[in-house]
Amino acid sequence: MLRCLPxxxxxxxxxxxxxxxxxxxxxxxxxxxxxxAGRGGVVNGTWDHIIPPECSPDPSILRLNAHLRWEPAxxxxxxxxxxxxxxxxxPGMAFANAIRSAGCKGExxxxxxxxxxxxxxxxxxxxxxxxxxxxxxxxxxxxxxxSVAALLWYQGESDAKERAEAExxxxxxxxxxxxxxxxxxxxxxxxxxxxxxxxxxxxTEIVRxxxxxxxxxxxxxxxxxxxxxxxxxxxxxxxxQVHVGKMLAAAYxxxxxxxxxxxxFENCQASMEYNxxxxxxxxxxxxxxx
Ligand SMILES: *[C@@H]1O[C@H](CO)[C@@H](O)[C@H](O)[C@H]1NC(C)=O
Ligand SMILES: *[C@@H]1O[C@H](CO)[C@@H](O)[C@H](O)[C@H]1NC(C)=O
Ligand SMILES: *[C@@H]1O[C@H](CO)[C@@H](O)[C@H](O)[C@H]1NC(C)=O
Numbered sequence: 072m073l074r075c076l077p078x079x080x081x082x083x084x085x086x087x088x089x090x091x092x093x094x095x096x097x098x099x100x101x102x103x104x105x106x107x108a109g110r111g112g113v114v115n116g117t118w119d120h121i122i123p124p125e126c127s128p129d130p131s132i133l134r135l136n137a138h139l140r141w142e143p144a145x146x147x148x149x150x151x152x153x154x155x156x157x158x159x160x161x162p163g164m165a166f167a168n169a170i171r172s173a174g175c176k177g178e179x180x181x182x183x184x185x186x187x188x189x190x191x192x193x194x195x196x197x198x199x200x201x202x203x204x205x206x207x208x209x210x211x212x213x214x215x216x217x218s219v220a221a222l223l224w225y226q227g228e229s230d231a232k233e234r235a236e237a238e239x240x241x242x243x244x245x246x247x248x249x250x251x252x253x254x255x256x257x258x259x260x261x262x263x264x265x266x267x268x269x270x271x272x273x274x275t276e277i278v279r280x281x282x283x284x285x286x287x288x289x290x291x292x293x294x295x296x297x298x299x300x301x302x303x304x305x306x307x308x309x310x311x312q313v314h315v316g317k318m319l320a321a322a323y324x325x326x327x328x329x330x331x332x333x334x335x336f337e338n339c340q341a342s343m344e345y346n347x348x349x350x351x352x353x354x355x356x357x358x359x360x361x
Pocket of ligand 2: 189190192193236
């Protein structure tokens, strides 16, 4: 058995040499306002630096930084994007780790774009935030290949202050999704929204109904209502963000399995088969040596 050790080490190294370069990068746009940017663990403008295991870094999870370069992703994901506020834990890392655990071998590329305190009018086509999201997404695709798998959207707290804005939310969201799909030439782009858990005003239910009722194909919704908030009563706690990340991942996996990214899932399966093949090879080699 001892003679097998070097071989064993060799095969372990081979199978652990992820990310598998044969798989295209799965790219996710993270956009919206503060609860997407992440305020988990931030109290009175100070982040507690507590990172739960679900949000740990992983060599195959990357983020597009403010200079449009891929780098290993870590909390806070939006630190160089939402620069005017103190960022903490958001849903992005928990989301990516949950996708990773589902068995995909390729790289996961996160494109953080969220800015705290923004209303949906500031994300309209032609505005600074929309154009920046578009620019970052295009750069993400060009920098090393891959395809945009979904937009993860957590926004609307700022639109719940006035009845008129809350009532205009549904129309504005539909327009934003249509414009983004057209600009990215991705007419079926999956959009996963988070229905609000909190807001800055009295018209939260109107925004939530808009989010849950959007009638566009491939736009789905997960619900954050009832999750624990920080003492500001507006921002999700770190544990709540982990929960949202997992809900987003479950929604993505459900959708990907039944719809669009069949080919990407075949890729995942191919890489799992590749690993099984390596293990088989190892066993045969060991048998031959012994
Ligand atoms: C944050 O600030 C508020 C109001 O100034 C104070 O009551 C609270 O104790 C502070 N919390 C922490 C954890 O420092
Ligand atoms: C959205 O926010 C911007 C910037 O704070 C503000 O100028 C604008 O009036 C807001 N729009 C709506 C429709 O509330
Ligand atoms: C919500 O409504 C209450 C009662 O009408 C009012 O006192 C409060 O200022 C409103 N809150 C906001 C943020 O508009």
